[in-house]
Amino acid sequence: MPAAPMHEVIAFLDQLLEPERFDDYGPNGVQVPGGSEVSTVVTGVSAHVALIEAAAEAHADLLLVHHGLFWRGMPMQITPSLHRRLKPLFAHDIALAAYHLPLDGHPEHGNNALLAEGLGCTSTESFGLHHGTAIGVAGTFAGDGISADDLVDRVTRLTQREPLVLREGPERIRRIGIVSGAGADYIADAAAAGYDAFLTGEPAERVAAIAREERVHFIAAGHHATETLGIRRLGDLLARELQIVHRFVDISNPI
Secondary structure (H helix, E strand, C coil): CCCEEHHHHHHHHHHHHCHHHCCCCCCCEEEECCCCEECEEEEEEECCHHHHHHHHHCCCCEEEEEECCCCCCCCCCCCHHHHHHHHHHHHCCCEEEECCHHHHHCCCCCHHHHHHHHHCCCEEEEEEEECCEEEEEEEECCCCCEEHHHHHHHHHHHHCCCCEEECCCCCEECEEEECCCCCHHHHHHHHHCCCCEEEECCCCCCHHHHHHHHCCEEEECCCCHHHCHHHHHHHHHHHHHHCCEEEECCCCCCC
């Protein structure tokens, strides 16, 4: 089976995603070392036990995720939960690498760019600054835009789940702000920019009033569901560029 050196795989990802540009909540890149070569990479959204065990069953050399194992504010010791996640990685010599905000913000292969593409936006620009660096996109629909019903249908098909929708905006939607995951508070930026709708993953209680008062449609389609596209794309890129096997594993998550 064809294999690529591990350092080449990580170098490819680092060059593509430029993690050094982001002030993130946890480390990007390799979080758990493994073997020196990669024949099979498994991708998934979050490094939970079920995904790690699936990677082991697939004989993965590398598990590539959006949400890694380590975050600011975590306990300073290995908790029972972290131990359960690390144990199969060590037992099967699987490396784990994570890319969080760099994967949200990539203008071509990122979660938000792919959401905009999947919704049928004809053009995009950067949107949603996190400590000075854009992590979201603003998308434009052609002509006089699309209806709210059409937008909700497109989001439902793309994310394969029924979104939470606050229909507070105009009849036609021409521009939409998109920040996947827990990006609800960027609705204020979308309103300030004059966008007609805003799409994210998780809702927050406070956004209901903002949507109503600023006349912006708010759509929350699930943190997990809005962040499957980017990590899957990364695996496909690795398979194409480095001639290795890629398997995407979607561990269902209703949040």
